[in-house]
Structures are given as structure tokens and as C-alpha cells.
Amino acid sequence: MSTSRTSSYLANFNVTIEQARDFVFAHLDEPTTIFTTARQYGITNEMLGEIAGYSADEVRGFFGSFSINAGELDPEPLFPSDMLQFSSLIALNTATTGALSTASLREQVIAQTGESAYNAAFDPNQFFGGLDGVFTASDLGITELGDLAATAETLESLFYGSIVHLASTVDTQELAEIGNFVQANAAGLANGDPAVMTALLTLVQGVVEDLATQPAFSEPMISEVAVASAVALVGFASQHDQSLFDELLSGFGFVF
Structure with a gap:
């Protein structure tokens, strides 16, 4: 990994490579401190090596x-493992102007x-590949999607594009079905139960594959969903390692 990539990532936290190096060498006798700090800020083994x-x-x-x-x-992987089987949900954002543009x-x-x-949340250096x-x-x-440039713009386009793609395919009946599922499985969703999450993704995949004749979400509502999901992503990413798409559906919560 080039110095410029490490420097670019550290700059998100107003830290230089020299400052990071000083921190590492000042704590060589405290490896847990180095490790926990690196994990907190999404610093990878390759970045630490650089x-x-x-x-x-x-x-x-x-x-x-x-x-340790x-x-x-x-x-981190770009997509959660349970999402890879539902690749029809993933899309780039094609809106170049207006409320739904990146x-x-x-x-x-x-x-x-x-x-x-x-x-920092959309920095590609923290993700596999x-x-x-x-x-x-x-x-x-x-x-x-083929090969994609590993840039922040690509990550943004994937995140927002997938939300716009999903929201644009939901009709009123399907929205009610998803809402009923969410309400009936609130505890499992809150705890990240793998079986519940897989069932939700299966339900959502069916929605995506069946295009809505009368979409339930207006453009302002889709924008609200996308913004809420991204805010949740940024807030969570500042404290935990995670896939870019772990918070993809969180913004839909306000409609249920």
C-alpha cells in the first residue's frame, strides 16, 4: 500500500503518518493499546505496516x-456475507442531479x-480489495457490476444506489408486508438474529424482483430513507468495524 493511501486515510482524523508512527513506537510495550486504537479508527494491518x-x-x-x-x-468485506446471495439488491446510483443524486x-x-x-465511513482503504x-x-x-474503482465515490454510489433501487420497487402492499414482518420480528432484528435477517433479505429480494406499478415511496421519502441510513452508517462506523451495508435498511425504520 502506498504512503499516499495511508496518509489519505489518516487525514480523515487529522493525523499524519509521522504522528501515527510516533504513537506506535511510543507504545511498543503496550501492544493492546496499539491494537485497540487501530481497531477503533479502522487502521488495517497493512496501514500499520506502512x-x-x-x-x-x-x-x-x-x-x-x-x-492478540x-x-x-x-x-472489512464490502458486503455482509448474508447479502451476497441477494445481489439483485445491489445497484449503483444513476441519479446525477436532483434530490436523489449522490x-x-x-x-x-x-x-x-x-x-x-x-x-472516514466511505474511505475505500478500510475495505477488502x-x-x-x-x-x-x-x-x-x-x-x-464487474470491476469498480476503489474510491469513495464508488462506495457512495453503491450505498445510495442500492437504497434508491430498493425503495423505487416497493408498492403499498409490499410495504405493508415488510412492515408486518419488521413488527413481528422486532426483537430478532434488534439482536441481529441471522435467521431473521436472512428472512428479511429474502422478502426484500422478492420486492426488488417484482417492480412496483405504483411505488409507495415518493422521491422526498426515498431521500429521507437514504440520508437516515447514511447517518446511521457514519455514526456506527465511528465506533465499530463493519461492512458498508450493515446499516443499509436502517433508514426504512421511520415508515414502519
């Missing part, structure tokens, strides 16, 4: 010598989250 002047494997070896699982610092949605989200936190500048079909786990 910062300290070692390879990613040497960084893993360093943590391993203290029985360095695998937790490897890049530029418009970004502006609304940043107004609530701040620019630095937003940029982003370090070499290209998200290949193999990196993504799906073939429909």
Missing part, C-alpha cells in the same frame, strides 16, 4: 506474539455527521 515500516505479516506476527488476534485488523444526499448527511466522520485501487468482481463477491 506507518511503522514493516510488512502486514510482520505486524500480524507482532500482535500474535502477545496472543490481528485478523480483526484486516480490511452529491445531494452527501450534502444532507454531512450536515448531520460532519465531513471528517463521513469521509480497496488497497490496490480496484474492487474486482472477486473482491466484491458478485459478478453483476
Whole structure:
């Protein structure tokens, strides 16, 4: 990974490589401090290697010598594993102007989250495949979109585009079905129950494949959903490692 990519990522937190290097070497006798700080800010093993002047494997070896699982610092997958089987839900944002354009949605989200936190959430360097500048079909786990540039703009387009794609296909009856499911499975959804989440994605996939004749969501409502989901993503990403799409459906909560 080039220094420029590491520097670019650290700049989201107003930190230079030199400052990060000083921190690492000042805490070599406190590996847990280095590890927890890196995890908190989404610093990967490759980034730490670039910062300290070692390879990613040497960084893993360093943590391993203290029985610390360095695998937790490897890049996050772009899509959750349970979403890969529902690739029809994933789409790029084709709106270039208006309320549903990426530029418009970004502006609304940043107004609530701040620019630095937003940029960090959509930084490609923290995701698997982003370090070499290209998200290949193999990196993504799906073939429909081909290879994509590993940029913040690509991540934004995937996130917002998938929400717009989904919301545009929901009609009133389908919305009621999803609402009934959400209400009946509130506890499972809140706890991230894998079986409940898979059932929800299966239901949503059926909605996407059956195009709505009378969409239930107006353009302003879709915009509201997209902004709410992105705000949730940025807030969660600032405290936890996660896939970009873990908060994809959170913005739909206001309609149920």
C-alpha cells in the first residue's frame, strides 16, 4: 500500500503518518493499546505496516506474539456475507442531479455527521480489495457490476444506489408486508438474529424482483430513507468495524 493511501486515510482524523508512527513506537510495550486504537479508527494491518515500516505479516506476527488476534485488523468485506446471495439488491446510483443524486444526499448527511466522520465511513482503504485501487468482481463477491474503482465515490454510489433501487420497487402492499414482518420480528432484528435477517433479505429480494406499478415511496421519502441510513452508517462506523451495508435498511425504520 502506498504512503499516499495511508496518509489519505489518516487525514480523515487529522493525523499524519509521522504522528501515527510516533504513537506506535511510543507504545511498543503496550501492544493492546496499539491494537485497540487501530481497531477503533479502522487502521488495517497493512496501514500499520506502512506507518511503522514493516510488512502486514510482520505486524500480524507482532500482535500474535502477545496472543492478540490481528485478523480483526484486516480490511472489512464490502458486503455482509448474508447479502451476497441477494445481489439483485445491489445497484449503483444513476441519479446525477436532483434530490436523489449522490452529491445531494452527501450534502444532507454531512450536515448531520460532519465531513471528517463521513469521509472516514466511505474511505475505500478500510475495505477488502480497496488497497490496490480496484474492487474486482472477486473482491466484491458478485459478478453483476464487474470491476469498480476503489474510491469513495464508488462506495457512495453503491450505498445510495442500492437504497434508491430498493425503495423505487416497493408498492403499498409490499410495504405493508415488510412492515408486518419488521413488527413481528422486532426483537430478532434488534439482536441481529441471522435467521431473521436472512428472512428479511429474502422478502426484500422478492420486492426488488417484482417492480412496483405504483411505488409507495415518493422521491422526498426515498431521500429521507437514504440520508437516515447514511447517518446511521457514519455514526456506527465511528465506533465499530463493519461492512458498508450493515446499516443499509436502517433508514426504512421511520415508515414502519
